[in-house]
Amino acid sequence: MYTDASQLAQLIDHTLVRPDATLGDLERTCAEAKKYGFTCVVVNSSYVARAKELLNGTLIKVCAVVGFPHGASTTTVKIVEAMESMKNGASELDIVANIGMIKSGKFDFVEIDIKNVLVLTPQKVHKIIIETGLLTPDEITRTCRIAAAAGAEFVKTSTGFGARGATIEDLLLMRKAVGSQCRIKASGGIKDLATLTAFVEAGAERIGTSAGASIMEEYLNKRERA
Numbered sequence: 001m002y003t004d005a006s007q008l009a010q011l012i013d014h015t016l017v018r019p020d021a022t023l024g025d026l027e028r029t030c031a032e033a034k035k036y037g038f039t040c041v042v043v044n045s046s047y048v049a050r051a052k053e054l055l056n057g058t059l060i061k062v063c064a065v066v067g068f069p070h071g072a073s074t075t076t077v078k079i080v081e082a083m084e085s086m087k088n089g090a091s092e093l094d095i096v097a098n099i100g101m102i103k104s105g106k107f108d109f110v111e112i113d114i115k116n117v118l119v120l121t122p123q124k125v126h127k128i129i130i131e132t133g134l135l136t137p138d139e140i141t142r143t144c145r146i147a148a149a150a151g152a153e154f155v156k157t158s159t160g161f162g163a164r165g166a167t168i169e170d171l172l173l174m175r176k177a178v179g180s181q182c183r184i185k186a187s188g189g190i191k192d193l194a195t196l197t198a199f200v201e202a203g204a205e206r207i208g209t210s211a212g213a214s215i216m217e218e219y220l221n222k223r224e225r226a
Helices: 005-009 023-036 045-054 075-087 099-103 107-119 137-150 168-178 193-202 212-225
Strands: 012-016 040-043 061-066 092-096 125-129 154-156 183-187 206-209
Touching: 005 212, 012 023, 012 183, 012 212, 023 040, 023 045, 023 212, 040 045, 040 092, 045 061, 045 075, 061 075, 061 125, 075 092, 075 107, 092 107, 099 107, 099 137, 107 125, 107 137, 125 137, 137 154, 137 168, 154 168, 154 206, 168 183, 168 193, 193 206, 193 212
Parallel strands: 012 040, 012 206, 040 061, 061 092, 092 125, 125 154, 154 183, 183 206
Antiparallel strands: none
16 A cells, blocks of 8 residues: 555654643654654644744645644634634645534534635635544534535544544445545544554545654554565
């Protein structure tokens, strides 16, 4: 599946969104991203400018989470966070759909919420986080279709802070919902090479994980022993 380490690395969004993450942690995360050549580093919005500075001179992108982790901010607050992140150097945005409104059946609100953030942050890669572990299959399907119709490049399984992480069943349901309209990012509980590979084989085109460095080392060690 992976012809070399760089191909694997390009699937990974190296993630640091813990509430207790320090600036030292950010420096280590960005150093790991540069070492392995990950696609991007995902951070909370307050760390975007520093991450951009640390990654200067590389092709590694900065991704900011928006409305994290519950999606419960007002639409205006999400827009401001997304625009500020964009101004500070983020080229990708992982936006949490409003979980409570989804559970309330307020899909018109969910649609407007997502569309407004996307429209006001043009020419960026948008990934809509569905938080599948808290939703029914119908809620997952409807939200994915809303995100795809709004123009999101990706729908994403989880924040990593919900009831559970991603499952293959979630991913297959999301793929059925969006077809070829957008891509799928799997995240939440993906900590080793076997799990990552299973999600990629099931159709994930990006993997969000805080364990990117250890996954790369696992892959490189297996290559050496082969």
